[in-house]
Amino acid sequence: MQSVLAQLSSDCPGLAAQLDAPAQLRLQAFYRQQNELPVWSASGRLSALRAQLQLLADDGLDPSRYPLPLDTGADNGLCTDIEISRQYLQALQDLHFGRLQQARFEPLWQAQPPTRDVDAEVLTLAATGLKDMARAFDQARPNTELYRSLRRAYAAQRQQPLADWPVIAAGPLLRPGMEDARIPALAQRMLAEGYLDSLPAGPEKTYGEALADAVMHFQSRHSLQADGVIGPGTLTELNISPTLRREQLRINLERFRWLAPDLEPDGVLVNVAAAQLSVYHDGAPVWQTRLQVGRADRQTPLLKSRVTRMTLNPTWTVPPTIMREDKLPALRLNPTYLSQQNLQVLDSEGHPLAADAIDWERPGNILLRQEAGPRNPLGKIVLRFPNPYSVYLHDTPSQPLFAKGPRAFSSGCVRVEQVLHLRDLLLSPTERGKTDELLASGTTREFRLAAPVPILLGYWTVQVGSDGALLYAPDIYGHDPVLLKALGARVQVLSAAQAEYKAQ
Incomplete structure (x- = not known):
């Protein structure tokens, strides 16, 4: 040969x-x-x-x-x-x-x-x-449950005829109890995908309790705020076609083939699209929590690293992008902004400067820093891991935003709900006791982990949940259509998918 x-x-x-x-x-x-x-x-x-x-x-x-x-x-x-x-x-x-x-x-x-x-x-x-x-x-x-369970779901779906559901027309915000001409189409949409067993009784155009419960179930399965309110985000997810929904499974199988070599049996796994964090032990998730991730214009990067240290009672030095695009414009409009936000002006070596001596139109090479405290945007703890993007996981005072969905609010870093419980899962009992003491002191301290913990930030828009149901996440960064095209969808499928995303 x-x-x-x-x-x-x-x-x-x-x-x-x-x-x-x-x-x-x-x-x-x-x-x-x-x-x-x-x-x-x-x-x-x-x-x-x-x-x-x-x-x-x-x-x-x-x-x-x-x-x-x-x-x-x-x-x-x-x-x-x-x-x-x-x-x-x-x-x-x-x-x-x-x-x-x-x-x-x-x-x-x-x-x-x-x-x-x-x-x-x-x-x-x-x-x-x-x-x-x-x-x-x-x-x-890939011998991971993320892949194997999604493969089983796709294998079953591709053998079945495609579902058929109506498009819900655009319109004003729709809340439970309201009357609207779109209610019959909404009920048919919930019926078509099994969120309703039968069409609700009562006035046809009234957004009643049974239909609201079905919509809240739909929202929870699509990483949305489960409040029954039909706004732009929920409407977008409702109007993704059955064909594209099926194709989502296929493209995420490709993503899991990519990620499989980087998944470790123990560590932290972040799904940026779903704004969700899972802690794994012996190859299985043992705890999950909600996150806030980067906006579409300031995306959270995908990376693999190891959590090596924690900053307790952190100060916050304003990153260059936020300084340029957020803080300086605010300072030019409001001279009292520094004191309102408890921000200190420093030179490039960290020495304090007088704010009234700065030309805010041309401030030069300065830093803005916020001291530790309840209003600090990093909260009580920062989890740090080597990366070139200056991103990290951290606590936040913006707790109400965790109830929203999707949760793309940050400038790239990842805000963690229940960050103290995450700390507990990553540290030994002795380390937890030591960090409790350091937190109680109120002073900024660095704490290095005895055993660094693997962390992987990935991106996928559907997976199988622990109950066997499919859990979707909004494609917050618009990656799905690009991947769908590259994998070679049929022309009519691709153009339909592109039209849907362009219309959103």
């Missing part, structure tokens, strides 16, 4: 045109594993591969991307064998690592860049498959 691979351009010109140098080297390594012999003439092996390729549809991958010749007995049998191997290796790679490159679509910064040998892992899976094809493909799939 090596002689054929070495002169593909002459022996197999059609195949050679489709192979780049890395793919050719991987094929050479694959055939070296098999003592330079053809591999697909063995009885039953090719049919087993065909069966596994068809099952990729349940993973949200298109089996037609891995076309196989009908037989291996043609005149160009060696070329055919190589072509089958090419598709085999590519399918395993796409299933294991993702069909798209994460770095191109949703880059994830890593404090310790991975050292994975993609070819070595694929070749190991491929060797297994020649003995047990089903086992190799199952090993290639």
Whole structure:
């Protein structure tokens, strides 16, 4: 086989045109594993591969991307064998690592860049498959519950006819108890997706209690404020088409293929889209809490790092973006803004400056700092982890915002509800006691963790909840349509999805 691979351009010109140098080297390594012999003439092996390729549809991958010749007995049998191997290796790679490159679509910064040998892992899976094809493909799939549960849900959904629900017209804010011409369509919408068992009794255009309960259930399943009020956010989620809802499952399977290598059995996992944090122990979530994440114009970055220290009773030095876009405009309008916000002016080395000596139109290289206290935007604790974005997890005095949804309010950092409980889960009892003492002192102190804790900030817009139901999150940063297009949705599906997002 090596002689054929070495002169593909002459022996197999059609195949050679489709192979780049890395793919050719991987094929050479694959055939070296098999003592330079053809591999697909063995009885039953090719049919087993065909069966596994068809099952990729349940993973949200298109089996037609891995076309196989009908037989291996043609005149160009060696070329055919190589072509089958090419598709085999590519399918395993796409299933294991993702069909798209994460770095191109949703880059994830890593404090310790991975050292994975993609070819070595694929070749190991491929060797297994020649003995047990089903086992190799199952090993290639991410072995995380996030992935496996969503795959089961997608496999079931794609076999069912698409639901059909009406579009709810735009209009004024709709609250329970109100009358509105859109109520019949809203009731049909809730009925179509199973949030109602039957249409409510009573006046047709009245927003009654049963329908409000159904809407609140819908809102809780879509990371919205579950108050029954139909505003722009809820209306947007209601009007996402059944086709796009199904496609959401497929694109998030791709995201979980990307994230799987970075998931650790113990640590902190943040879903930025849902503004939710989970603490994992032995591979299972043991606690969840709500977050506030960055607005669309100041997005929370995706990253993997380790929580190494906590700042207790933190001061807050205003970051450059907030200084430029928020604080300086406010100061120019209101000379008393500094005292109202308890802000101190410092030079670049941290020395105090007199505020009335600053030209606020051209302030130069200054800092604004807020001392520790109940009004400090960082609250009582900051959890810090190395990253180039100057983001961190922190407490906040803005507690009422946790009841909202979606919760994209910050300038990039992540505000944590029940931050003291998160601290308790990350520290030993001795460390918890020490931090309690330091917090009680009221002074700003740094506390280094004895055992750094892995943290992963990812982005996904649907997952399966603990009760088996699908939990959606608004696509707050508009990533879904881009990923949908890249994965190759049908043209009519894609254009419908784009139209929906453009209209929002």
